Amino acid sequence: MERKGDVLHTEILWVAPTLAIVIGYVLGSIPFGIILTRLGGAGDLRQIGSGNIGATNVLRTGRKGLAAATLLLDLLKGSAAVLLVQALFPGEGVLAAVGAFIGHCYPVWLRFRGGKGVATLMGVVLALHWPSGLVYAAVWLGLLAVLRISAVAGMAAAVSAPVSAALFGRFDLVLVLLAFALIVVWKHGDNIERLLAGTEPRVGRSRADEA
Numbered sequence: 001m002e003r004k005g006d007v008l009h010t011e012i013l014w015v016a017p018t019l020a021i022v023i024g025y026v027l028g029s030i031p032f033g034i035i036l037t038r039l040g041g042a043g044d045l046r047q048i049g050s051g052n053i054g055a056t057n058v059l060r061t062g063r064k065g066l067a068a069a070t071l072l073l074d075l076l077k078g079s080a081a082v083l084l085v086q087a088l089f090p091g092e093g094v095l096a097a098v099g100a101f102i103g104h105c106y107p108v109w110l111r112f113r114g115g116k117g118v119a120t121l122m123g124v125v126l127a128l129h130w131p132s133g134l135v136y137a138a139v140w141l142g143l144l145a146v147l148r149i150s151a152v153a154g155m156a157a158a159v160s161a162p163v164s165a166a167l168f169g170r171f172d173l174v175l176v177l178l179a180f181a182l183i184v185v186w187k188h189g190d191n192i193e194r195l196l197a198g199t200e201p202r203v204g205r206s207r208a209d210e211a
Helices: 002-028 032-039 055-059 064-088 093-105 118-128 130-147 150-167 171-187 189-197
Strands: none
Touching: 002 064, 002 093, 032 055, 032 064, 055 064, 064 093, 064 118, 093 118, 093 171, 118 130, 118 150, 118 171, 130 150, 150 171, 150 189, 171 189
16 A cells, blocks of 8 residues: 555656646747737748747837737746746746746747747746846847847847856756756857858848848
C-alpha cells in the first residue's frame, strides 16, 4: 500500500509543473500578429517584410495601430500565463514563463516558426519580478527612441533581464532569464548580420530608404 501511495504522490507532484508549462505554452503560442493583420485586412503577415510574426514586422504593413496592439497583446500573454499559473499553482510561475516564451518563439501551430520573443519576454519578466521588468522597459524603449533600431533595443533589453535580476538579488531567476536572453539573441541572427553589414533598417524606414 505504501508503494502505491508513493507512486500516486509522485504522479500528483508532476501534475502542477506539467500543467504550468502547457498553460504557458498555449497562451504564449497565440500568434496575435497574424490574427490582427488578417482581421485588419492587411494580409498574411508571414508574407510581408521579414515574415516575422512580431510587432516590428506588423509595422511594415503601415498599420501603426495593429503594430501597437500586437506588441501589447504579445506582452500581456506572457504576463497572463505567469500570473494565471501562479494563482492556480503557487510556485510554478517560472515554468509558466518557460512555456509562454517557448510557445511564442516556437509555436507548434506555425511549424515552430514564431516571433523573436522581445515583447513576450517583457511580459514574463514583469510578472516574475516587476522591478526587473521596469528596467527591461527602460532599456528597450530608451534605446529604441535613441537609435531607432528595433533589433539592438530588443536584444539589449533581453540581456538586461538577467543582469537586473542579479543586481536586485533575484538569483533564482538569473539562469532562466539568461537562457531567454540567449534565445532572443539567437533569433536575431539575421539582424546581427545586417548590423555588421550596416544594412539594418531603422524603425519607420525601409531597407530601400536606408540604402
